[in-house]
Amino acid sequence: xxLKDIIVRRIRHDGPLSVADYMATCxxxxxxxxxxxxxxxxxxxxxxxxxxxxxxxxxxxGLSLAQSWLDQGAPDRFTLAELGPGRGTMMxxxxxxxxxxxxxxxxxxxxxxxxxxxxxxxxxxTIAHPLTYLDDIADLPQLPLFLxxxxxxxxxxxxxxxxxxAGWRERQVGIDGETLQFGLGPNLPQPALSHRLxxxxxxxxxxxxxGAAPIIDGIGxxxxxxxxxxxxxxxxxxxxxxxxxxxxxxxxPTDPLQCPGDADLTAHVDFEALCAAVPCAHSKVTPQGVFxxxxxxxxxxxxxxxxxxxxxxxxxxxxxxRLTHPDEMGNLFKVLGLxxxxxxxxxxxxx
Numbered sequence: 525x526x527l528k529d530i531i532v533r534r535i536r537h538d539g540p541l542s543v544a545d546y547m548a549t550c551x552x553x554x555x556x557x558x559x560x561x562x563x564x565x566x567x568x569x570x571x572x573x574x575x576x577x578x579x580x581x582x583x584x585x586g587l588s589l590a591q592s593w594l595d596q597g598a599p600d601r602f603t604l605a606e607l608g609p610g611r612g613t614m615m616x617x618x619x620x621x622x623x624x625x626x627x628x629x630x631x632x633x634x635x636x637x638x639x640x641x642x643x644x645x646x647x648x649x650t651i652a653h654p655l656t657y658l659d660d661i662a663d664l665p666q667l668p669l670f671l672x673x674x675x676x677x678x679x680x681x682x683x684x685x686x687x688x689x690a691g692w693r694e695r696q697v698g699i700d701g702e703t704l705q706f707g708l709g710p711n712l713p714q715p716a717l718s719h720r721l722x723x724x725x726x727x728x729x730x731x732x733x734x735g736a737a738p739i740i741d742g743i744g745x746x747x748x749x750x751x752x753x754x755x756x757x758x759x760x761x762x763x764x765x766x767x768x769x770x771x772x773x774x775x776x777p778t779d780p781l782q783c784p785g786d787a788d789l790t791a792h793v794d795f796e797a798l799c800a801a802v803p804c805a806h807s808k809v810t811p812q813g814v815f816x817x818x819x820x821x822x823x824x825x826x827x828x829x830x831x832x833x834x835x836x837x838x839x840x841x842x843x844x845x846r847l848t849h850p851d852e853m854g855n856l857f858k859v860l861g862l863x864x865x866x867x868x869x870x871x872x873x874x875x
Contacts, residue, residue: 525713526556526785527549527550527553527556527557527785528704528783528784528785530553530556530699531549531704531784532699532704533556534549534700535697536699539698540665540674540696540697540698540707541697541698541769542683542694542696542697542828543682543683543693543697543769544681544683544734545681545682545684545697546681546697546784547681547682547769548788549582549784550784550785550789551681551789552639553596553677555715556591556784557785558785558786558787558788559639559640559642559643559679560639560640560641560642561642561785562642563678565827566874570748571772571775571788572647572775573610573674573675574674574675574757574812574847574857575610575613575614575617576610576611576613577692577829577843577846577847578840578847579617579620579829579845580601580816580824580825580843580844581588581614581617581847582614582615582616582617582618582621582848583617583618583824584621584816584819584820584821584824584862584872585614585618585619585620585674585755585757586617586618586620586621586812587621587622587819587871588755588819588870588871588872589604589618589622589670589672589689589753589755589870590621590623590628590707591626591870591871592598592670592863592867592870592871593625593628593668593670593753594632595627595868596668596751596752596753596864596867598627598628599631599633599667599668600627600631600823601631601633601666601667601668601753602631602632602633602667602670602671602752603632603633603635603664603665603667603668603669603670603746603752604618604633604634604635604670604671604672604776605634605635605637605655605664605669605670605671605672606635606636606637606671606672606674607637607671607672607673607676607739607799608637608638608665608673608674608675608676608679608820609636609638609643609647609687610643610863611643611646611647611650612643612646612647612649612650612651613637613650614672614674615629615634615636615647615650615653616650616651616652616653616689617674619634619651621626622843626872629653631666632670633656633665634651634653634654634656635655635656635657635664636655636657636658637655637657637658637659637661637741638657639659639777645801648797650747654803655825655829661738661743661791661819662741662742662744664742664746666746666749667746667750668746668747668750668751668752669743669746669750669751669753670750670752670753670754671743671749671752671754671768672754672755672756672757673754673755673756673757673758674757674758675757675758675790676756676758676788677739677756677758677760677793677798678758678760678790678792678793679788679789679790680733680735680736680739680760681733681734681735682729682731682732682733682769682791683695683731683732683733683734684729684730684732684767684769685714685717685730685731685732686708686727686728686729687720687724687725687726687727687729687730688711688719688726689711689726690713690721691709691712691713691714692705692709692711692712692713692714692717693709693710693712693713693765694708694709695707695709695710695729696708697709697752697758698846704784705781706779706781716732717730717732722757723763723765724765726798727844728766729765729766729767730764730765731764731767731768731769731791731792731794732797733791733794733797736797736801737797737801738800738864739767740756740798740801740802741801741802741803743802743862744801744802744803744804744862745803745804745833746793747860747862747864747866748803748804748864749864749865749872751793751864751867752863753861753862753863753867753869754861754862754863755860755861755862755870755873756798756859756860756861756862757812757857757858757859757860757869758793758857759792759793759853759856759857759858760792760793760794760798760858761795761809762794762795762796762809763790763794763796763797764792764793764794764797768791768792768830769787769789769790770789770790771783771788772787772788772790773786773787773788774793781852792829793858794818795809795858795860798860799838799860804862804863804864804865805862805863805864805865805867805869805875806860806861806863806869807859807860807861807863807869807870807873807874807875808873808875809858809859809860809872810858810859810860810862810872810873810874811846811850811854811855811857811858811859812847812853812854812855812856812857812858812859813847813848813849813853813855814854815820815859815871815872815873816848816854816862817848818849818871818873820871821844821847822844822848825841825844828840829840830839859872859873860873861873
């Protein structure tokens with residue numbers, strides 16, 4: 525039985541699904557879920573993330589975190605964590621770039637949050653360092669926390685609501701025969717969206733990510749209690765508006781309802797909502813290109829280019845552009861830093 529058949533049967537028995545339930549099923553179903561069954565990254569997958577584009581991305585983030593570690597007194601034990609580490613490429617780059625920071629590796633307990641058993645196997649081959657896996661932020665040890673999350677929050681399931689007067693109708697996934705289709709639930713008050721009545725009109729869609737707040741709160745709580753820093757990179761902006769749910773298959777957009785379990789489903793991150801849930805200090809939300817340029821990506825690119833020729837050099841130049849140019853990932857992706865209130869934000873970010 526295909527995942528679509530399972531979803532149709534579930535809707536027929538229990539009624540329409542929220543968009544969040546649909547996303548969670550498509551991405552994490554134990555037998556047919558997108559992340560449960562494949563390696564989705566790179567040219568042979570469905571999308572390419574920044575760490576896969578160039579080693580410079582992970583290197584600079586690693587050095588930014590290491591600088592925060594030094595600025596906070598270089599604690600002799602800390603958690604170095606990544607949410608949704610993909611193939612482990614970025615953590616491997618982080619560790620390589622920080623290898624010469626005295627004491628950093630000896631103090632680091634590398635901890636990954638990864639739901640996919642397929643990707644866990646790849647990560648263990650990619651990262652040359654002992655690894656700990658956790659499933660819940662609440663299970664983090666009571667230690668300083670230095671964490672990175674790149675394209676993690678965009679994959680968390682969202683709920684979508686369409687304004688109808690002073691209430692909201694939730695977008696749902698239902699069926700017409702054997703065909704999945706979107707519809708709207710009844711008009712109901714949504715207290716969590718009361719502040720959105722000020723900037724929306726009838727028919728406007730807003731999105732809510734119920735799973736994001738507990739995660740960002742857990743990260744911020746550890747940083748408040750024990751010190752550390754976090755760097756969150758994702759596409760999105762301040763206060764979301766409109767339908768941002770998208771599906772990607774073979775590096776091309778597709779209908780989110782067309783191939784459940786066979787396409788990646790994501791949505792833009794609402795950085796305002798993330799910041800509202802953070803108990804520690806946070807930086808200004810900064811475009812990725814600006815962040816990387818402040819960290820010296822152009823100088824690093826020039827250094828690496830000196831030993832490259834022909835196609836390899838062209839690929840390297842293209843990677844630099846993709847990561848930083850406003851028309852590429854440079855402006856679409858944003859960076860948020862978390863840090864203790866008595867300290868400065870991670871390098872590359874402003875308070």
